[in-house]
Amino acid sequence: MSQISDIKNRSVEVLFSSSEIHARVNALAQEIAAQMGEDLLIAAVLKGSFVFAADLIRAMHQAGMKPQIDFITLSSYKSGTESSGTVELKRDISDEIEGRQVLLVDDILESGRTIAFGKRALLERGAADVKLCVLLDKPGKRKTDIDAEFVGFQCDDKFVVGYGLDYAHYFRELPYIGVVEGT
Ligand code: IMP
Ligand code: MG
Numbered sequence: 001m002s003q004i005s006d007i008k009n010r011s012v013e014v015l016f017s018s019s020e021i022h023a024r025v026n027a028l029a030q031e032i033a034a035q036m037g038e039d040l041l042i043a044a045v046l047k048g049s050f051v052f053a054a055d056l057i058r059a060m061h062q063a064g065m066k067p068q069i070d071f072i073t074l075s076s077y078k079s080g081t082e083s084s085g086t087v088e089l090k091r092d093i094s095d096e097i098e099g100r101q102v103l104l105v106d107d108i109l110e111s112g113r114t115i116a117f118g119k120r121a122l123l124e125r126g127a128a129d130v131k132l133c134v135l136l137d138k139p140g141k142r143k144t145d146i147d148a149e150f151v152g153f154q155c156d157d158k159f160v161v162g163y164g165l166d167y168a169h170y171f172r173e174l175p176y177i178g179v180v181e182g183t
Contacts, residue, residue: 008170012161012178016153021135021163021177024152025052028133029059032103032150036131040065041100043093045118046073048107051164051172052135052152056105067103070095072121076114087117098126107165108155109134112144119146136160136177159183 016024044053053069060067073091104118115132122130133150140157161167162174171180 010181014178016177018175029063033063040067042069045106110141112146
């Protein structure tokens with residue numbers, strides 16, 4: 001058995017429970033509604049942010065917003081827990097973004113390379129304004145001069161999984177966020 005298929009059977013220590021995440025996502029949607037305009041386009045970074053983005057847009061509905069949503073696929077991790085340092089655009093946004101107010105949504109802000117690359121790509125395509133929303137912020141690992149306007153939780157420098165976040169594409173289905181035993 002390979003090491004990775006071994007890891008998927010390990011237990012996960014909960015850092016943020018499903019109900020904590022739910023409450024924070026609702027509060028975040030209220031913050032966004034208070035600060036961003038009506039004609040908002042959400043650009044969700046795949047794959048990691050799909051669970052967060054799906055909950056966030058429904059919380060935005062509760063907050064009275066009517067956002068549009070599109071997806072951009074960016075990749076900086078090869079596999080496991082090591083960042084490759086370079087970001088690749090694997091699937092571009094398909095909606096018209098010229099002159100739009102865009103909220104770029106990602107799972108984690110770590111070095112900042114992924115979101116900085118994504119923000120630059122959206123601005124190059126003519127977005128009028130790009131604001132950043134991340135579920136987790138690991139400020140201890142920042143390698144770029146970038147911060148998110150909207151942050152779910154501050155997170156220690158641990159490799160976390162669940163709620164869309166993966167370890168080698170495992171653990172995305174967990175309804176909570178946690179640390180894999182022994183990593
Ligand atoms: P950055 O480019 O270093 O900011 O890394 C951000 C990207 O790396 C995110 O979009 C995540 O997909 C991934 N990532 C960073 N930390 C973790 C983690 O703890 N668990 C899972 N994925 C992570
Ligand atoms: Mg990612």
